[in-house]
Amino acid sequence: MTASSPPYWWQREDLKYSSGRLALGGHDLEPLARCAGKPLFVYSAARISRKLRLLHEALSATGMPFRVFYAMKANRFQPLLCHIRSTGLAGLDLCSPGELQLALSCGFRQEHLSFTAGNLSAADLEILARHTRLLCNLDSLSAIRRFGELAPGREIGLRINPGRGVGYGDNERLRYAGGATTKFGLYEDAFGEALDLARERDLPVRALHMHVGSGFLQEQVGAWEEALAAGAAFLRRAPDVERFNIGGGLGVPHRPGDLELDLGAWARAIQRQLSPKALGGRRIEVRVEPGDYLVKDAGALLLEVNTVELKRDTCFVGLNGGFNLAPEPVYYDLPCQPAPCILREGDARCVTLAGNINEALDIWARDELLPPVEEGDIVALLNAGGYASAMSMNHCLRGDFLERLLV
Amino acid sequence: MTASSPPYWWQREDLKYSSGRLALGGHDLEPLARCAGKPLFVYSAARISRKLRLLHEALSATGMPFRVFYAMKANRFQPLLCHIRSTGLAGLDLCSPGELQLALSCGFRQEHLSFTAGNLSAADLEILARHTRLLCNLDSLSAIRRFGELAPGREIGLRINPGRGVGYGDNERLRYAGGATTKFGLYEDAFGEALDLARERDLPVRALHMHVGSGFLQEQVGAWEEALAAGAAFLRRAPDVERFNIGGGLGVPHRPGDLELDLGAWARAIQRQLSPKALGGRRIEVRVEPGDYLVKDAGALLLEVNTVELKRDTCFVGLNGGFNLAPEPVYYDLPCQPAPCILREGDARCVTLAGNINEALDIWARDELLPPVEEGDIVALLNAGGYASAMSMNHCLRGDFLERLLV
Numbered sequence: 016m017t018a019s020s021p022p023y024w025w026q027r028e029d030l031k032y033s034s035g036r037l038a039l040g041g042h043d044l045e046p047l048a049r050c051a052g053k054p055l056f057v058y059s060a061a062r063i064s065r066k067l068r069l070l071h072e073a074l075s076a077t078g079m080p081f082r083v084f085y086a087m088k089a090n091r092f093q094p095l096l097c098h099i100r101s102t103g104l105a106g107l108d109l110c111s112p113g114e115l116q117l118a119l120s121c122g123f124r125q126e127h128l129s130f131t132a133g134n135l136s137a138a139d140l141e142i143l144a145r146h147t148r149l150l151c152n153l154d155s156l157s158a159i160r161r162f163g164e165l166a167p168g169r170e171i172g173l174r175i176n177p178g179r180g181v182g183y184g185d186n187e188r189l190r191y192a193g194g195a196t197t198k199f200g201l202y203e204d205a206f207g208e209a210l211d212l213a214r215e216r217d218l219p220v221r222a223l224h225m226h227v228g229s230g231f232l233q234e235q236v237g238a239w240e241e242a243l244a245a246g247a248a249f250l251r252r253a254p255d256v257e258r259f260n261i262g263g264g265l266g267v268p269h270r271p272g273d274l275e276l277d278l279g280a281w282a283r284a285i286q287r288q289l290s291p292k293a294l295g296g297r298r299i300e301v302r303v304e305p306g307d308y309l310v311k312d313a314g315a316l317l318l319e320v321n322t323v324e325l326k327r328d329t330c331f332v333g334l335n336g337g338f339n340l341a342p343e344p345v346y347y348d349l350p351c352q353p354a355p356c357i358l359r360e361g362d363a364r365c366v367t368l369a370g371n372i373n374e375a376l377d378i379w380a381r382d383e384l385l386p387p388v389e390e391g392d393i394v395a396l397l398n399a400g401g402y403a404s405a406m407s408m409n410h411c412l413r414g415d416f417l418e419r420l421l422v
Numbered sequence: 423m424t425a426s427s428p429p430y431w432w433q434r435e436d437l438k439y440s441s442g443r444l445a446l447g448g449h450d451l452e453p454l455a456r457c458a459g460k461p462l463f464v465y466s467a468a469r470i471s472r473k474l475r476l477l478h479e480a481l482s483a484t485g486m487p488f489r490v491f492y493a494m495k496a497n498r499f500q501p502l503l504c505h506i507r508s509t510g511l512a513g514l515d516l517c518s519p520g521e522l523q524l525a526l527s528c529g530f531r532q533e534h535l536s537f538t539a540g541n542l543s544a545a546d547l548e549i550l551a552r553h554t555r556l557l558c559n560l561d562s563l564s565a566i567r568r569f570g571e572l573a574p575g576r577e578i579g580l581r582i583n584p585g586r587g588v589g590y591g592d593n594e595r596l597r598y599a600g601g602a603t604t605k606f607g608l609y610e611d612a613f614g615e616a617l618d619l620a621r622e623r624d625l626p627v628r629a630l631h632m633h634v635g636s637g638f639l640q641e642q643v644g645a646w647e648e649a650l651a652a653g654a655a656f657l658r659r660a661p662d663v664e665r666f667n668i669g670g671g672l673g674v675p676h677r678p679g680d681l682e683l684d685l686g687a688w689a690r691a692i693q694r695q696l697s698p699k700a701l702g703g704r705r706i707e708v709r710v711e712p713g714d715y716l717v718k719d720a721g722a723l724l725l726e727v728n729t730v731e732l733k734r735d736t737c738f739v740g741l742n743g744g745f746n747l748a749p750e751p752v753y754y755d756l757p758c759q760p761a762p763c764i765l766r767e768g769d770a771r772c773v774t775l776a777g778n779i780n781e782a783l784d785i786w787a788r789d790e791l792l793p794p795v796e797e798g799d800i801v802a803l804l805n806a807g808g809y810a811s812a813m814s815m816n817h818c819l820r821g822d823f824l825e826r827l828l829v
């Protein structure tokens with residue numbers, strides 16, 4: 016049972032009840048849901064800007080040159096991408112030709128973009144080759160070999176795998192690096208061969224890239240720094256590299272008790288491992304590419320309560336949208352926190368929130384202590400800003416929703 | 423490691439190598455993939471027809487009246503739906519207004535359809551009310567109350583939950599009924615109230631519905647019969663009911679060693695529990711609504727090998743499509759069996775097949791003993807006919823694919 020009696024653990028200055036009505040970034044949420052008339056994702060532009068500023072402040076304190084790329088795969092809603100561009104605080108991290116085209120559609124220039132992906136097809140590589148000012152981080156000898164044929168002379172990056180990783184707790188589904196061999200990046204034993212091959216194919220290696228996990232919070236910064244140190248060892252073997260992309264993976268709290276990431280501690284770890292002092296005077300541009308960290312807690316999914324009914328020992332609150340709209344809670348065990356948009360009088364009650372999909376796993380939250388709700392009420396599912404709409408499915412033809420940027 | 427040396431466990435008369443080329447329903451698969459030029463799902467119409475005939479034969483042997491409804495949520499590819507209609511052997515099982523509209527678009531009549539869903543919104547119920555010849559199985563007191571206001575006099579069904587369930591092994595993600603309380607159906611303790619409420623709201627209850635699990639095979643028929651017996655107890659309390667929809671859940675083998683479902687044994691269990699002899703002379707129409715059973719092993723996803731590369735201790739075979747095209751292998755642990763479309767000379771090799779999505783879990787098969795493949799080859803992922811394209815996501819903007827009905 017989740018402790019959700021006030022003050023709610025997720026409450027913050029721009030996300031709280033005021034006179035019993037839930038507001039995000041100053042926007043009263045209930046009427047937005049009524050106007051949409053169907054499942055609605057809302058994203059606070061101000062929250063995203065604030066997160067970008069926090070990142071910039073923390074990275075500025077390192078004294079190192081840096082750039083931020085938003086990992087578009089977390090949320091590709093076009094007004095949100097345009098908002099990020101308008102801040103001037105981040106480019107985009109891309110992982111497919113489709114994402115590249117969308118980034119350009121939204122007004123980003125190739126210089127603002129960073130491309131990193133594995134298992135690229137010949138067709139993928141041809142499109143990348145045509146975008147001559149795009150930095151591509153390749154992650155296999157095969158890709159180096161094939162890209163060299165298409166784009167000799169092109170500067171590239173290499174994705175490395177330091178063999179260590181961190182993630183949301185011990186979530187095996189989100190393991191990108193670590194003990195077991197993953198599909199990502201070049202391991203230490205192949206790195207020399209990769210450098211030789213790139214040289215031979217006339218692809219000057221100017222950047223390294225690593226991504227060692229997903230959703231790390233304060234308690235994982237130590238493990239993350241160890242991975243960073245292992246990554247820095249690759250850097251020493253590649254003296255022509257000017258930029259080190261240390262990936263994303265910065266997480267946000269999902270549950271009461273989750274300790275927020277201290278960006279200062281995170282940035283100091285970067286400084287300890289990658290500053291000129293750490294690298295014998297060498298000055299490296301640090302690149303980071305957060306996704307979840309920038310958008311997840313800026314978003315909520317607003318659903319209507321269809322059904323409130325006791326089945327045997329369990330009070331089910333049925334909603335007009337299911338896990339297919341935001342798969343992380345059921346598939347990755349990363350819950351979206353439920354909160355009624357208007358508080359009713361009465362005691363909180365232990366309920367199970369379920370969606371409208373004919374699948375047993377279609378449960379938003381189990382044994383949740385929720386303020387009272389009735390059929391027709393609107394419930395917000397918080398933390399639905401990242402890997403939610405972007406991963407939605409039209410399962411059971413129940414995939415219809417709207418999105419709105421709150422500005 | 424999967425034993426996949428010939429004869430392959432999945433091989434059958436209409437799915438096998440001939441002169442080293444894999445054919446499904448007599449169609450050579452490799453050129454189909456080349457023509458598509460992108461991920462391609464293929465579905466054998468003949469295989470689906472055969473499965474329907476097998477079902478009809480088994481159910482005919484019971485001597486009971488019966489009807490088959492294909493669970494459209496498994497695969498809603500329109501040519502496939504039209505093929506099923508053209509056989510005359512099945513109607514459709516639906517779970518959303520969108521599925522209802524699509525069924526009608528494909529030429530099905532309301533009389534050919536069966537609707538069962540939970541947590542229905544007011545808008546959903548209004549659409550159902552307008553389709554006056556559609557049988558709707560309601561699964562909560564709330565839905566009975568609300569539907570009664572919209573459609574008094576309408577004959578309905580009730581979805582019950584006998585509190586027992588079976589599924590693909592012990593897969594918790596696919597538990598529809600059983601010990602723990604699920605969101606589905608009316609439990610025994612609420613059934614009397616549901617019948618009273620339906621009477622009071624002038625909704626004659628003419629059908630019962632239950633669905634107690636997913637993907638059961640031969641060894642689970644016993645447990646399934648117990649659930650059926652528990653369901654029959656509800657039937658005795660509802661003397662006006664004429665039809666009993668016993669749901670779907672019939673599975674297909676996914677791994678070597680999985681024992682195929684014996685439809686004869688399954689039908690005999692139905693006969694033991696629901697024949698006039700078992701029900702004191704009462705004659706009930708049996709309705710079944712298989713999804714996977716009809717389409718899963720009729721389908722394959724054809725992908726191209728982009729990359730073959732040893733990373734540390736693991737040989738990765740990278741494909742031009744990821745888990746987002748067919749989420750069951752990673753999210754439900756129900757693998758799609760890989761098979762090269764053209765056999766090359768040489769020994770099988772232990773490989774890990776990975777997709778092109780930047781997610782750690784994007785693995786099609788681990789430690790698979792696969793005949794040799796090279797970059798550019800086409801690999802078929804078998805058993806991709808159900809809950810594959812229907813649940814696909816456009817994650818990373820890598821959701822593009824084609825589908826083709828093989829006739």
